[in-house]
Amino acid sequence: MTVSEIIEKLNLQCLNEANLDAEVTGAYASDLLSDVMGNARSGQLWITMQTHKNVTAIASLKDLPAVVLVRDGVPDEDMLKHAKAEDICILVSQDATYELCGKLYEILK
């Protein structure tokens, strides 16, 4: 399933249109950046409440097609600027992590 299909199915807000055609193979939900660095896999969506610019640095490093900010998270100015520069897709969900993961799991399985 592509990033744009997921945006549509889950009614996500898109703050930076990038990688919309990228194939999503799964997701990793974590708010500890060191955990994501060690355990996330390329092609996964990253679900988090962290909104600082290290998030985009790590998303880029780990080849994660998009970052989904939960509970209407607002990225720091730095993070959004960096996302635009590095072509990282930033999405926002109204849901909290648990609900978002549940919905995403269902549509990806």
Added chain:
Amino acid sequence: MHIHSVLSPCGDIEMSPCAIVARAKERGMDIIGLTDHNSTRNADVTRRVGEQVGLHVLMGAEVTTKEEVHCLCFMPTTEKLIEFQAFLDSRVVFYPNDVDRFGYQLVVDEEENVLDQVPHLLINALDLPILELQQKVYAMGGIFIPAHIDRPSYSLSSQLGFVPDKLKVHAMELSWHCKAGGYKFLDDCPWFSDFNFIQSSDAHFIEDIAKIHSVLEMPYFSFENFKNALRQGEQVIL
């Protein structure tokens, strides 16, 4: 009390020991702390450079705990510093640094020659819970100060939301974002109030050194006097 050299990946390339000392001296500082991420390897050289011009340098690191809380940890002697570094190194979760994304991690000498590049990413969390780190620092006679507790990331408040029961601290650091006299953070989070506070620059660039500082009173500088001044609280003027 919170300065990053060129060893931290986020530390600017101009942050050599000489440049840091020169700038701190120029700005009228008496004491500074060198606190690179998870590494003390530029601290001793900075102390030696500082000694030549009468600037006291506390040697330490800004350690990232398992919970991703940043803590300033200082050691009283170079011997303890080496021992502390070995302890930190034993808890490294290896992730290779990417110099283009994160920056260089350079160990340097007084003449700004590069002696080594640290291969693992220093901003990564160590496999080291905060309580264990604090207990180790105390056991080694060091100073332990949770960093920028008011910030929305990598702080006690952002990562834990509260101060763990058993955690002891010499002081808490408020970031430069907390303007003097307007401690809104402490109003909003009163459970953080019952501590002594310092404010530091968290300088990553030369121009940020001493942009904010704290004043401590002590009869003369020594590690123990500094520790006592932190603890005594009423002599800390922000």
